[in-house]
Amino acid sequence: MSDLPLAVSHLTKRFGSFCAVQDVSFELRGGEILGFLGPNGAGKSTSLRLALGIMQPDEGQSRIYGAAPSLKNLHRVGFLPEERGLYKRMTARNVIAYFARLKGMKNSDALTRADELLERFNLSDFRKTRISRLSKGMAQKVQILSTLAHEPDILILDEPFSGLDPVNQSDLELLIREQHARGASILFSTHVMEHAERLCDRLVMMASGRKMFDGSMQEAFSLLAHKVRLATLPERDLAAEMRETAFEVAPLQVEEDDAQRVWWEVTLPSGATSQDVLTTVIQKGILIEGFDPDERRLRDVFVSLVSEAEQKYGAMRHG
Template structure:
């Protein structure tokens, strides 16, 4: 039996008549950063809870370090849940110490680790500040640091970037890289593809509780191949205009003036072929750029634009959640 940090084999979870996760199988190899991707409601959080034994699959199997999830192997895991929540009357330092002690650190080691993490993330001067007095972003950073306190072998982070401003998102990315550099295996769920593009060795994509892709970034991009990104004045349906010419076209995620489209290029086609077809269709072009695929484009090609639109919908915070 493999001692990989996590293996799910044909895991299915139902809530009444609703199937949240269906026949899900994937492995998290030791030492890698794995992105668990999909829109809100795709089944990511349910899958992570099954991985930790918080809930059991109705069918299939979960193996954590080669065994069912139990106290012994869970001590090797650091878990950041999607539902944020801390003891508001505790201060930042004591919070991290508390979670470190729960995971087996001695009192002195927990205090030293708390001070180290707070200083490294710019929270040193807030170490004695109650959680209730911290900003939402600071409180979320304390919860993340509590997850890292015992230097876990395996980190599971459920939507860790949710609610963080760009500066703190970068701080968290740096923390993830540092944990990986010291040898930790990391699995994080997100609906923001850009984080996975910057951090991951492999990705697993979910849609409506089913796995739609499992592979390296290069393997994901290879499902689309090369393409061209074209920005048009609003109101022109490029997909309909180019469909008779045999081009695959879908809306892209670019923000800015106009409407962005991606034209997929088949083997033997070049960007100039796409540009020629767009001009012949009379499209009102603002911009044109040959490019490689993005993860969002991969997801759109696998599940369609309607499903991918959910990637842009933020999660609704749970009552009491720190975001």
């Protein structure tokens, strides 16, 4: 049996002439946090439903610890669906305990666990409050706690930050780190790149129903050209002096209030860092008058891949 918590291979799902997911493969490795990224309508939620056996693919397969999804191995999974839904007449405590029992916990243990979680997240005062009387944010926190009450080996969270205010988003990030620390393998989908940047070991990016990227954060950043701005004294021709190096150098327009310096844009080759530029310039004996690294962000990679997917595959999804 495979020790991979989750592995999907060549998943395809069509709804009539619309192809929601096309030939998607990825895996969730043991003890990692995987970011499943993509814009709205990219096919993320459909892919997760296919992975868990909630929907059946037209092609491809999914495996949880080496076996097809079943009641037995799904007990090891905690799943937060994109469409939130709780029993509105039940209390917060009873909802959490109910979902824990569905995953195999005894009633007394489930109630104790519900109390622990509600206290941990400052919801003890609302333990006997019906879901219908909770705020939207509180109800969502209860549903998240219901997802992990049985301490699953795998946590799959579909847009878990949606609808939460910044304070509760921060609390959820802490909760994800806590679950990871106890050994859970975690996959969460999002279209907010900042959460992924702070939390993820690895990323899968979806767009137009297809997987566009699968790798580490550093590998994602390497997809974009990295540039820095560097200033020298006017008498130095940095482009000429760097001609024999791996860096591409071009002059930038000089601002009127900065006439004592010349600014250059340096494009770095794949794998090079800002420090490599500084080292090369210093070795050539060039005095640096200013330095401004262009910090790449995950959102830039995301926008680039989404645009590429729309151009290549956008029309193809509709048959």
